[in-house]
Amino acid sequence: MIYVYAIIDRPTIPVPDMPGLEGAALDTLPCQDIGAVVSLSTMGKAPPIEAILWQHETVVEALMTDHSVLPVRFGTMLPDEAAVQAVLVTHYAEFTTGLERVRGHVELGLRVLWNDDGARPLTPDQPPPLSLGSGRAYMLARLGEECKLQVRRKRAESLARDIHTPLARLAAEATRRTLMTPRLLLTAAYLVRHEQVAAFRQEVEALSSTYPEVRLLCTGPWPPFSFVAVRNEL
Amino acid sequence: MNQSVLKEKKVTLLDLLDRILDKGILLNGDITISVADVDLIYVGLKLLLSSVDTVERMRAAAAQSPVQMEGR
Numbered sequence: 137m138i139y140v141y142a143i144i145d146r147p148t149i150p151v152p153d154m155p156g157l158e159g160a161a162l163d164t165l166p167c168q169d170i171g172a173v174v175s176l177s178t179m180g181k182a183p184p185i186e187a188i189l190w191q192h193e194t195v196v197e198a199l200m201t202d203h204s205v206l207p208v209r210f211g212t213m214l215p216d217e218a219a220v221q222a223v224l225v226t227h228y229a230e231f232t233t234g235l236e237r238v239r240g241h242v243e244l245g246l247r248v249l250w251n252d253d254g255a256r257p258l259t260p261d262q263p264p265p266l267s268l269g270s271g272r273a274y275m276l277a278r279l280g281e282e283c284k285l286q287v288r289r290k291r292a293e294s295l296a297r298d299i300h301t302p303l304a305r306l307a308a309e310a311t312r313r314t315l316m317t318p319r320l321l322l323t324a325a326y327l328v329r330h331e332q333v334a335a336f337r338q339e340v341e342a343l344s345s346t347y348p349e350v351r352l353l354c355t356g357p358w359p360p361f362s363f364v365a366v367r368n369e370l
Numbered sequence: 371m372n373q374s375v376l377k378e379k380k381v382t383l384l385d386l387l388d389r390i391l392d393k394g395i396l397l398n399g400d401i402t403i404s405v406a407d408v409d410l411i412y413v414g415l416k417l418l419l420s421s422v423d424t425v426e427r428m429r430a431a432a433a434q435s436p437v438q439m440e441g442r
Contacts, residue, residue: 140397143395184391189386189391190386193386206394206395207390207393207395208394208395208396209393209394209395210390210391211391212396212401214397214398223397223398234395245389353381355381355382358385361389361394364395
């Protein structure tokens with residue numbers, strides 16, 4: 137089996153000086169002016185354990201220093217070289233478009249933790265206190281809870297927007313999700329030009345001072361995982 | 371390793387998992403990870419996330435009541 141790490145903007149390159157998964161040598165398979173970085177797999181599977189995940193990541197990061205790369209989903213295997221070639225031929229246009237989209241950029245990740253009171257687990261199914269025995273009191277209590285929840289959600293949206301907007305301004309593209317858990321106010325990814333990374337980090341610092349009620353955790357630079365077309369219809 | 375470095379490492383691992391298992395190009399090859407494997411690693415991911423949460427809560431509590439914390 138052939139394990140695939142990434143699509144790159146060259147048909148062949150001197151591969152990074154590091155072993156691939158299972159200790160196999162890295163290699164490139166060309167198609168016109170692009171290529172795939174691969175290694176041979178005898179196991180035919182890639183267990184998703186931390187060390188192996190990092191190994192895939194490290195290969196892609198090494199490629200990223202000199203090339204435009206499209207990271208491939210972890211665990212992707214094709215039966216043989218011909219199958220890899222076939223994918224490159226079939227999706228050549230998509231891949232070249234994708235490579236241009238991310239050229240000169242890296243991905244930065246952001247998680248924003250919110251230290252407000254409302255982050256305590258909400259328990260809508262909890263029975264009301266016995267003193268509120270009647271059905272009407274119960275409904276009122278539920279309604280009150282629901283209102284609090286709505287107010288918090290609104291505050292979250294506005295706070296998330298205030299943090300996201302200045303960062304998105306420094307990025308070519310961005311993705312965001314709000315309140316994936318009660319405390320996780322914002323989960324975002326930004327496609328940032330190499331030379332803008334420092335400015336982006338400074339802005340994160342500035343936002344940390346401006347909004348003491350949140351904690352901003354910035355990771356990366358990552359390969360542009362969040363900014364590649366995920367599904368190739370086949 | 372101090373707490374904030376430890377937390378940074380955990381958040382970095384979380385961000386790696388989020389990307390490498392859930393994003394990136396899908397080729398028409400086999401994704402060789404079984405659903406059970408992904409479930410397993412996502413259980414770990416949830417634990418990590420709640421531990422990040424816990425560290426935050428502890429820090430906030432310590433910041434709000436430094437005197438009490440010292441007194442104990």
